[in-house]
Amino acid sequence: MTVTIGSHVVGGGNPAYVIAEIGLNHNGDVATAKQLIDVAARAGANAVKFQKRTPEIATPPHMRDTLRDTPWGTMTYLEYRHRVEFGRDEYIEIGDHATLHGLDWFASPWDVPSVHFLEDLGVVAHKVASASLTDVELLQALRETGKPVILSTGMSTIDQIDHALGVLGTDRTILMHATSTYPMEPEEANLKMIATLRDRYAGIPIGYSGHERGLQISLAAVALGAVAVERHITLDRTMWGSDHAASLEPSGLELLVRDIRVIEAALGDGVKRIYEGELAPMAKLRRVPA
Numbered sequence: 001m002t003v004t005i006g007s008h009v010v011g012g013g014n015p016a017y018v019i020a021e022i023g024l025n026h027n028g029d030v031a032t033a034k035q036l037i038d039v040a041a042r043a044g045a046n047a048v049k050f051q052k053r054t055p056e057i058a059t060p061p062h063m064r065d066t067l068r069d070t071p072w073g074t075m076t077y078l079e080y081r082h083r084v085e086f087g088r089d090e091y092i093e094i095g096d097h098a099t100l101h102g103l104d105w106f107a108s109p110w111d112v113p114s115v116h117f118l119e120d121l122g123v124v125a126h127k128v129a130s131a132s133l134t135d136v137e138l139l140q141a142l143r144e145t146g147k148p149v150i151l152s153t154g155m156s157t158i159d160q161i162d163h164a165l166g167v168l169g170t171d172r173t174i175l176m177h178a179t180s181t182y183p184m185e186p187e188e189a190n191l192k193m194i195a196t197l198r199d200r201y202a203g204i205p206i207g208y209s210g211h212e213r214g215l216q217i218s219l220a221a222v223a224l225g226a227v228a229v230e231r232h233i234t235l236d237r238t239m240w241g242s243d244h245a246a247s248l249e250p251s252g253l254e255l256l257v258r259d260i261r262v263i264e265a266a267l268g269d270g271v272k273r274i275y276e277g278e279l280a281p282m283a284k285l286r287r288v289p290a
Contacts, residue, residue, distance in 0.1 A: 001203040003148050003174050006104040006124040008046055010174055011205030011227045016260050019127075019150075019230040020045040020253060023108075023243055027071070028084035033094045036233055037101060043253040044261075047104035049127055049230070050094075052118055055081035058110035071240050091121055108132070115141045123147070128164075130154030130180045130209075139167040148172045150228070152209045154180030158200070170204050174228055177221070178209040183246035189217045194224045211246040215256050222263050231256065 002012040010017045020040035026033035033050075040048045053059075055078055064078040072083060086094070098105035106123040109115045110132060118126065125148040132138055133156045142149050149168055153161050153176060165173065177193045189212065198206045207228030208221035218229050232247035248256060274282070 001171075001205065003172050003205055005047070005148050008104065010207075014227070015264055016222050016226065017047065017207070017228040018045045018257055018260065019047045019049050019228065021049045021230055021232045023049070023051050023232055024084050025232065025234045025239070025241060025243055025247060026050075026084075026086075027239070027241055028086070030086070030090050030093055032235065033086075033090075034097050035235060037094065037098050037103065037105075039233060039235070039250045039253060041101035041103055043250070044257040045103065045253065047106065048098050049105070050086070050091075050107040051110065051129070052091075052107040052114040053081060053085060053110040054113045055085060057113065088117070088121070091117075095121060095123075109138065109142075112137060112141045115145065119145055119147075125150060128152060128168075130156060130178055133164050134160055136163075136167055139164055143168050146172075148174065150174045150176060150207070150230075152176045152178045152230075153197070154178035154209070165201065165204075170201065174205045174207055175201060176207045176209040176228065176230060177226070179211070182211050182243065184210070184212045184217075186212065186217060191217065191221055191224055194221060194226055198225065213246070215248075215252065215259065218256060219259050219263060222260050223267070229256075229260065 003010045008017055022033060022036045026036060037048050059078050059081050064076060066077045067074055068077050068080050070080055095105050104124050106125045106127060107118055108127040108129040109118055126142050127150045130152040149172065151164060151173055175197055177197055179188045179190065181188055194206055194208065205227045208218060208226040209230040210218045218231060222229060232243050233253050234244045234247035234249060237244050237247060237249055
């Protein structure tokens with residue numbers, strides 16, 4: 001089965017769909033968000049993704065009054081969430097910027113009002129963050145949009161994934177293997193889960209959402225059959241914020257996309273043949289002809 005997002009068909013032997021997750025790495029600044037969109041476009045990514053919250057709903061009650069040191073001074077966690085959240089005008093500006101650069105754009109809504117907010121802006125798809133996989137009300141709202149849904153599976157059990165798919169349906173869902181550690185160590189990658197998910201959920205495209213340092217694990221995921229790859233991106237991993245350390249800088253994203261395409265070309269079709277480039281070595285080296 002394939003799922004169409006914008007002008008891209010995901011799965012079915014098509015090139016891997018590369019999502020550059022900007023998330024909150026714009027730190028509440030539209031200019032930074034635009035710079036990151038430019039980075040994604042130059043690297044050859046297919047989409048950029050953000051995160052959208054209604055802070056009063058999406059911030060857990062026990063976290064709201066927790067103090068946090070930020071570049072804008074010490075503030076409560078709820079105040080911080082407001083400080084980095086984009087509103088309608090900002091999303092129109094960055095969404096148009098992404099579209100003009102040939103990129104799909106969408107976001108992870110963390111609550112039902114955010115689903116309606118994004119639908120009003122005409123996003124081509126929605127992403128469910130791993131933390132939201134058990135939020136049935138959110139999943140129902142996403143199902144009702146009729147849009148493709150990309151579902152990350154970090155911090156979740158198989159039973160929980162089963163239940164989420166029962167709510168979402170499987171006809172336009174892409175499932176992403178993920179481990180929600182930031183940054184993730186190789187021992188927690190468990191890439192063999194790509195095959196496990198593909199076997200269990202036959203027909204659903206299976207991708208990979210990574211939070212590791214470097215490129216090797218994401219590239220291995222493609223070699224193991226991941227049809228979509230999502231990685232956080234940043235202008236500088238030393239910037240302030242919770243996700244920058246587990247993100248790719250511009251040169252890293254460029255290398256990731258380049259190497260994904262090399263791997264796809266190298267995988268071939270599994271049909272044994274003699275290539276033209278082998279004819280001269282065969283004539284020179286094979287002593288006993290067939």
